[in-house]
Amino acid sequence: MKNNQFARINTDHQTVVEELQQIHFLDDEIRVALTPAAVYHLLLKKAFLKVRGGHDYDVKLKNYLATPEIDLKDYFDASKPITAEVFYLIALQLFGFLADVDYEITDPLAAMKKMQLPMIEAEGAWNKDQVLDAWYLLLTSHTKNGQTFLDQLTNQGYCAPFYDLSVEQKPLFFNGKAQAVFDTSKLIREVVYVESSVDSDHDGKRDLLKVEFIRPAETENGLKVPALFTASPYNQDTNDEAGAKAMHKVNVLLAEKQPNDLSYEDIAYQDEEMVLPEPRPVAGETKYATETFSREFSYTLNDYFLARGFAAVYSAGIGTLDSDGIQTCGDPQQTEATIDIIEWLNGKRRAFTNRTDHIAITAWWCTGNVAMTGRSYLGTLATAAATTGVEGLKTIISEAAISSWYNYYREGGLMVAPDGFPGEDADVLAIETLSRMKAAADYHLRIKEFFTEQMKQMVRDMDRESGSYNTFWDARNYLKKVKNIKCDVLMVHGLNDWNVKPGQVEQLWQALREVPVTKKIILHQGQHIYINAFRSIDYTDMINLWISHELYGIENGAKELLPNVIVQDNVTPETWNAYQDWSEPNTPKETYHFAVEKLVSTPVGHEVLSIKDSLPEDIFNRYADHIDQWEQDILAERKNDLSENRLLFKTEPIEADKIIDGRVRIHVKAASNQSLGMLSFQLVDYGEAKRFNATPTPIGMNGIDQGYRWREDRLNEFTPAKFATPFKMITKGHINLQNRENPWKVDELKPDQFYEIDIDLQPTFHRLAAGHQLGLVIYATDFGMTVRGNQDLRYSIDLSSCHLDVPFR
């Protein structure tokens, strides 16, 4: 294990004393203890929660080595001093590390250093203050299970006695972070219906939106809490079968497009004033909801904070079970419906207890401060909400979020599907998430006809045939309104996420440069995953620090303490580095020119290479069924069924590690043998290496607790694969040769005529290890993403006019 903690605050001794007192570690008995060892003995006793004390405590002490020769009970009995060696040998055991495996009992300090665990290195016998300082540091350090020692104790019940604190004493913060002093067995679950400012199902009534929320029981006694709001269209279940049925064919021809002269202004979406039905009348008011729920579709990060003084709020939005409206896949109505929930939480909008009685209910238990959380579509709606500047929204934690839907389902004038979902499109997602379908009467009697018509319209508007950017997509581009953002933004994205591609977060990152809010980004080596429970990074602590500041206003220095950019290294396991910036536009670029099979530093003479795109039918079908095999063969150097369908260029092995930081730009001079065509590009890391497994490895047999007798998560870590692989795709890009300028304007493409084309690949942050070679593979049909026409297309590349510009840090 290697520990990377970004959210631990270094404190002075005075603060240590105050905070240890506050969480009842430091008490009168310890204050009058005669020796440092006695102080330590008493502290430890409080941490041995499974035994009542007395001899039971002694027995447990006998399990611990104080030195390689003597157990802790005997050590205490012998009245020996506390030294760094003794303290940290025991610390390693308390933290769950294993002698002979994680550390040597003869040198605990070396292990602490190697694992990057913080410690007090004072030599000789410690005094009482040093013991207290070290204990504080211990509580705030991560153990082998990827949580702080204090969280570990909390999960064993340490904080249960704090449940009885008065509401004035809650929430309780330690080391700048909210602690689990709220009894999760007493949480209150309620449902209300927020009246939105949309009528997306055109039934002449404002859409009511079902909101499920969970609040601490203390709110009944006057405590107001901030809300973690997760807007998730999946939250009331999904229609997987109907979605599968709606999938589009991808084995279709790439179509020739009629050239046009469109400018952005021609296709720009203009905000429309929504004409709204009258609001519902109010027949009365109440403090209490009349509907509840037993088990929400939960989110482990929210669960963690439900024990710590935050409410969790879930809404699936328009078109979902028990709400009104239809699914629109990211249009302005969906954004409006999303912020309407925030407005209710912030006291600026009405909700009702049900859809018939007109009894109004406020979020009287809420401070009005809201953070949005969630990954993928959930993070997307958080981003969308932020771009409205809605009041009350203090921060969003957007994970693997879409910032422009065009780039989710299209690219460069082409159909480009998210990885793993060929054939999916905006309408499919709308159908999948229209959970009103789950209520047979609501669907069949009230919405089916209208929604079906809407979906027909959406298929026309989204225009799979052309793949071009148009008004439909412009309406679903949140980047246009980033300047309106007023909340702080914490972004998380996987550098190997080819579902929601890294460009989605990078565009937001770039657009936020000039916006006067605080922005942070964490880039990990995962695909489309959550990183709530990774052992090597204190992600949950960082979020705790962040929202304790953003929502409770705690002055914990969160904005200064958290680095602007944290990136997980792709070579060394369990390594997360802090940087000032990512994909900085002025990063110097190194230019590589093309030669036959080579990327070189000086341009070569005129040389044209060609590739075909079609495949024999049986080979085509095999790749269509086994995209993983296609992904291997398109990059493999050995001759295979795709060797004539791609060009492969490689640098010499590099001498020292280099980090590619941002977007690689490719300039090619290319021709198609027909008046239509596309090109795809993959940047590749060639070199035998045991790379990380694509998905994280679960650690341990048990889940990790999110509080005391509360919900659990699974601990994970990226581990190197058992066997070496010869290459790995770093990043990729696609372009329609008829969209050489931009994705809306269609250019003419004359057969066999060469055109100069520029394309930016998806941004990355990739360490190319010494001895490896940087490769570029050029091809046309991308079996996992583009349409697969298997057409008789040939592409020619004029090497002399091609180059690759790589931003190296």
Place this chain on the structure above:
Amino acid sequence: MKNNQFARINTDHQTVVEELQQIHFLDDEIRVALTPAAVYHLLLKKAFLKVRGGHDYDVKLKNYLATPEIDLKDYFDASKPITAEVFYLIALQLFGFLADVDYEITDPLAAMKKMQLPMIEAEGAWNKDQVLDAWYLLLTSHTKNGQTFLDQLTNQGYCAPFYDLSVEQKPLFFNGKAQAVFDTSKLIREVVYVESSVDSDHDGKRDLLKVEFIRPAETENGLKVPALFTASPYNQDTNDEAGAKAMHKVNVLLAEKQPNDLSYEDIAYQDEEMVLPEPRPVAGETKYATETFSREFSYTLNDYFLARGFAAVYSAGIGTLDSDGIQTCGDPQQTEATIDIIEWLNGKRRAFTNRTDHIAITAWWCTGNVAMTGRSYLGTLATAAATTGVEGLKTIISEAAISSWYNYYREGGLMVAPDGFPGEDADVLAIETLSRMKAAADYHLRIKEFFTEQMKQMVRDMDRESGSYNTFWDARNYLKKVKNIKCDVLMVHGLNDWNVKPGQVEQLWQALREVPVTKKIILHQGQHIYINAFRSIDYTDMINLWISHELYGIENGAKELLPNVIVQDNVTPETWNAYQDWSEPNTPKETYHFAVEKLVSTPVGHEVLSIKDSLPEDIFNRYADHIDQWEQDILAERKNDLSENRLLFKTEPIEADKIIDGRVRIHVKAASNQSLGMLSFQLVDYGEAKRFNATPTPIGMNGIDQGYRWREDRLNEFTPAKFATPFKMITKGHINLQNRENPWKVDELKPDQFYEIDIDLQPTFHRLAAGHQLGLVIYATDFGMTVRGNQDLRYSIDLSSCHLDVPFR
């Protein structure tokens, strides 16, 4: 979905009325209701737990279709009758099925039948009794989430009001099964130390065994509950790194063995009288433990029953964290230690609150009735315990359990590793499970030296070199004592479990034939997995029925209702068939003779075929690293790197489905070119088919609840793979040519001399579909299981003297 329920009891109307009353569905209001529709309206209202009633209930009714044209609210308002069509259209919606996908709204009854959901088909308008009968049936039927509708309501809080019942009214049974009327947020967790009758660490003191148990709060008020005891050596964590380090090399030569004349009596293990230290003195007694725990290593089946009036008891046994002793991998000491826990639960043995104070504590809260649960090593210890006939043990539910350790790590005089664990052996497992290692002081100061010596001795005793059955293994063969079993036995095993192979359970099943206890077996299509949460079978209900009878003595007809044998079909998804027997010794066998590449009905003339065993080093290494590839190539018909290392024989395509039931026997006449050798055999199902995925597919985004706001499990189902495969291994077997008679007596093997060899493959229950071909592949080194000597061995088979005897049902 297809529903298979074996634990649902059909009841008469009188019982329906009584039981509905007992669980508060039938009350005075319903009794005086004027119409059947009014009865139904009131029943439904009790099932809509999320709303308080009144208009909120009405709103929810509007989500349900009563007929294709009208919602349920309007239907009730129109005072229309309840018919089967209406009742089951609504039932499908209540059960979570999706219109247009799972059923057609125009024909709900067809969907009910297709999904095998039970129903009352009475035509026309139902009367009140019919509504009640149908409601009862509904409560006991499985919904789309694989639980009964009553369990679904329970998970939403239906049973929470029953928490307050007096202890005289608890537990509460419905349809013969215990219901969740125990508040899991009030469970009591305690730790005691049972004084065992072993001193496995030779420290001159009887080994103390840590026992963690969880009991309902009602035991404080006089309720006594039975115990579900899971003996799991993994329960206090495992030493994975130390275990990995201890793994044995498998790329070693197959050794020639010195012929001997051993009879079984020569190597039989004789029970030894254990000479025991004196018991500890008792210094006092108490009712309450002084140690607790926060989160046990839990088992979802036990969790389910913790809400239903059973205690869960966990003990890791000798050699584990906080206990005494060492790990012995299945020896009689471990068995003794296991039943010592049962003896304490049954009031026949002493436990202490800790290891120093000598304060005795009894299991005063326990009825003394115990069932053992758990899979793999856990089920193994259940089997071991049963063979002692220990009092109080009423039944074992042994899942994927070992009945003889020899057959886990050896076979036919050969080293044969469990699938996925080449190099593992008894010592490795002992090291992995010696969780005392987790306590650095306990391990380093007290046990390391002794245990290390013991492991050296174990390595000698288990004798990897020979692979023969000897006294060490005979001591770990529970089959010898099956005749002592006094409890009923419920066995569960995967037909694709090549970790704990199917022969383990079949040997137990055979040995139990003459034992006067009730035995049941469930064979599924999984590998080494739990089947607690499979949608297509009511496994948890069956266990509930079983233990309600076995432990609470409820006369629910469990022994008659549950079939002797349930087998999941390997061709049709979600199909579980009941049979009277499995692997019945007198099952008629069909004989196939060997011809070149063929299995035929009449013997052929003299023909000798040969195979080699060695491979070029690079190919050998590739297979050693990628055993999955080896597994494919050894069976693939197309020419590959193993084509000369195996003989492949196939029948003609069969005309109609045939079921292989039991053990296939192979008779071969074979020779080796050296004075040593082994042969391996795989029986194969050849034929293109979309077979089940090897591991089950999770269903749904959420877990399924084990009670109200309690723990969760993941719902699973075996689903057909996306793509067809050309073959699948049915079963396999291995034999050392020097152990032609039995695994202890070593025979001479003369080079190039032919010997007649009989071998029984692992038992199976396999449907060979019409059009498929039965295949047999003969080879030597099994890359996943045997040693891999890569020796210059050649084997010859005399086809004329070979045959295959296949038991077909």
